[in-house]
Amino acid sequence: MRDAVIVEAVRTPVGRRKGTLAGVHPVDLSARVLTALAERSGIDPELVDDVVWGCVSQVGEQSWNIARNAVLAAGWPESVPGTSIDRQCGSSQQALHFAAAAVVSGQCDVVVAGGVEAMTRVPMGSSVGHDVGTPFGPQVLARYAGVEGVTPGPLPFNQGVGAELIARRYGFGRTQLDEYALASHAKAAAAQDAGLFVDEIVPVPLDGGGVFDADEGIRRDTSLAKLGELPTPFRPDGVVTAGSASQISDGSAAMLVTTSEKARELGLTPIARVHATALAAADPVLMLTAPMPATVKVLAKAGLGIDDIGVFEVNEAFAPVPLAWLKDTGADPERVNPRGGAIALGHPLGGSGARLMTTLLGAMRTGGHRYGLQTMCEGGGMANATVLELLDA
Secondary structure: OOOOEEEEEEEOOOEEOOOHHHHOOHHHHHHHHHHHHHHHHOOOHHHOOEEEEEOOOOOHHHOOOHHHHHHHHOOOOOOOOEEEEOEOEOHHHHHHHHHHHHHHHOOOOEEEEEEEEEOOOOOOOOOOEOOOEOOOOHHHHHHOOOOOOEOOOOOOEOHHHHHHHHHHHHOOOHHHHHHHHHHHHHHHHHHHHOOOOOOOEOOEEOOOOOEEOOOOOOOOOOOHHHHHOOOOOOOOOOOOOHHHEOOEEEEEEEEEEEOHHHHHHHOOOOOEEEEEEEEEEOOOOOOOOOHHHHHHHHHHHHOOOHHHOOEEEEOOOEOHHHHHHHHHHOOOHHHEOOOOOHHHHOEOHHHHHHHHHHHHHHHHHHHOOOEEEEEEEEOOOEEEEEEEEEOOO
């Protein structure tokens, strides 16, 4: 039986919008993690059968199949192909699912899965506008006409409004969301201070000298008082603010995927097995609730219960998302995002799935957790869920 194992996982530090990575082209940012992946694993890039790369805003600098351009920028052999995919925020988690399926089925032996988003250089929504039209045709708009939370314009479904609707449905108040956000920053700061991100991060050389080697979104000086002063942009009487939402960010991450047999043949040491994968979709207006059914599905496929999972990564698109997920699943809050999440570390859309997975692997190894689970909400009301099994636990 063929399986899928992750041999190596790396990521760049996550940069703030208009921060340290603002001057780095997304193709070059992608190439940096590809290069590091080959260096750290020792694999000859010529053996890579495909590079599956997540990217959400595939326009401008991120257009024209950024996966292939990243391969060329990394100096890898011209024989290595690449393809770019978009499952919204879960794009690079989906890249792992595709990579795992490819090696398990025998279509490939070695695949790189990852992604990138340079949100400073290619702002979210860049591919939508009056000059290019709307991605929602008349039939979609007619189906949801008059539904609360659907607004006129090229993007009638708004994630922030969805987060507000979820907060209202679950009864989450402003203080609860702000407390969650504050805890995310505190956990991320503690993890950074303890050096827990060092092994997963590949420094990025900067023009003019120097390197960027640490996540810069963590706000060590924030407080409930400061968070309480922020406006609620999605609803005048709302509870969600920029402080309880994921940060707009720049970053990239990648994983090397193969089979146990191929790893032995190449002298590689697998870190974890892709134990189970699942997809789910739900209400596109609420948009952010699909991680709950995705979690149910992936646990059933894995033959595990929620208490069998040692550590969880649940993307902090907005604070109501992991809070609602916790309420529905009954998972131990201490096991969720132990090193902070996207509220503190940032959310470089197409690269976030691989970033979370890289961090999840680090937490599993440090804690000796046999099983880890990752799930992410995605635009359009979808979600990916993945269970990893640590091989040296």
